[in-house]
Amino acid sequence: MNAIDSESFLLPQIHGRSIFKRVIPTVNYLERTFKSLEQNRWSYTDLKSWEQQIIKGYALQDIIHELRTEDQQSKVSIVRNQILKHNANDLGTYPLAIYLIVYFIQQTESNQYKSFVEFAQDNGITQNLNSISAIWSCGTKDGKYLGILDDSLKIIDIDFLHIWANSTPSSIRKEKLKITVSTAPPLTESSYNDHMECFKASINEAPRFTGVNSFKWSEYVMGKEYDIPQAFNKKFDRLQVWDYCGNSTNTDLDALLVVLSWGGMDRKHAKSLLNNPGPVLDIVRGLRSEKFKSRKEAFEYIQDKRKQGLLPGMGIGYFTKLICFLQPSLNGYIMDQWLAKSVNLLLGNPLIHIASKTWVSDQNTPAIYEEFCTYIDNLASEIGKSGFDTEEFLFSIGGRKKGMWRGHVVQHY
Known part of the structure; x- marks a missing residue:
């Protein structure tokens, strides 16, 4: 991210x-x-x-x-x-x-x-x-x-x-002065049709992203003295992350580690974040106990902690992963660079601020996050899929063998 x-x-x-x-x-x-x-x-x-x-x-x-x-x-x-x-x-x-x-x-x-x-x-x-x-x-x-x-x-x-x-x-x-915001090209009716046609065609790929090995990642971040569950010794996919986090017998810290390792968070960033785990675990507890009444409220609460300097190394792309996996009833989607670029491209305007072409910046407000999620909700209705499935289709697949939609975003954004 x-x-x-x-x-x-x-x-x-x-x-x-x-x-x-x-x-x-x-x-x-x-x-x-x-x-x-x-x-x-x-x-x-x-x-x-x-x-x-x-x-x-x-x-x-x-x-x-x-x-x-x-x-x-x-x-x-x-x-x-x-x-x-x-x-x-x-x-x-x-x-x-x-x-x-x-x-x-x-x-x-x-x-x-x-x-x-x-x-x-x-x-x-x-x-x-x-x-x-x-x-x-x-x-x-x-x-x-x-x-x-x-x-x-x-x-x-x-x-x-x-x-x-x-x-x-x-x-x-x-x-x-606004050059820090990466903007999508102007949208014409023709380009909109091209983008949407490509996105809808890419749905047939049924992508499934898996993270890094959670055991090895957690061992580096937490140290070998931490009792890492053997269940971590695999690469989680999205459904498995939801299942793990939804199991109340799993600790808040272990649920957090699964989400961050699935996302491939830089291990040095994670060590910095967990050097003082209190603030982020407060967020985890709040989400898992369904403290928040809306995704916008959850975003605002977490963003406030980041502004206070309590979440070093964790930007919007990662803290929206917490909203996504820890309180899925909110239908809060992950707002990382690929989802942000996808939505900006389809909208034809820079709804989500992207700094240095790849960073979902702190200029993004709770209102922007709500608008971003609402767009995905509406797109989901249009294609007859769930919001989370639509989010996954928009994320597509990266790496050398990029998914159809990811390649389209890289080419046109």
Whole structure:
């Protein structure tokens, strides 16, 4: 699912901008600036000059009215979206300081200030200790505020920086700010008929996707000391995943492992997610106990946890798998890149936001997910199949011998 590999290292430049030059901010932090805005009745012109700098640095000056009535979590989401919309060359030093701190932690495997001083001096960023302290303070504090670092300065959302780095917002042609969204070609009546005809013909293939060996995958993720059920020693197909998760005698953790291994989640991502399993197991318990009244409600609940940085390594493509398999009564479908591209192609418009051509981005809202699922429901009625069967037909088969529909999507999207 994840085209953006969280194992890979950040580069020492982003959008052509070096992270070793012009990265020294004035000491200030988002949280403190928002408090100052409240005290000044959200008047940008009444801020101190150094406070205005951080607002400009995150390109917030034109959307202050949006921040005024939002809670902290929503403010965080707005700032993150502003970063993703902008070329690094058009932002100030503050988001670059976060990027630099994460780059440093990856390169040195250290989160100690003393090591950062040496790193900054060795890489020619600056020899001035006050300037180094400013980068460290701003980068770490805003990094924690935005859910990229935790309180111990562990990286908990490297995916966000990869999405930003792999997007291509133009600093010259402003209309290209939406280039992070992969769009389907314009739909004419002729092309719609061609797409739909191909999709309907592909149904005869009756594809059945199987995942990797769940035992081997789980052994890597959980370690050999974990008592992995022998039932895991196979490649599950979709029906077997539903059967396993629907059996209440199987633990929540084992049900989660089956879903993630079936989907082939990157094992390093899974280890990161399960380093603190509480938040994701809370989701699993809620879904298996049918806590949620609608798929939209379930999506919103899980997305909120992701925005809080509680689901490192798990994006929309994977957490919708939890909705699909753990509370199937919701008819919540998997919104990964292939389902998203399929629906976008048939609709002829980019309903689902796809960043860097392969990543179902965090810009997708619960309302978009509901519209996506509703489209599949309607398509299912049209072809006389169940929603889940239709979802599987849309997913098709990948690999070297692609299914008819997958090949069509690759060719036309």
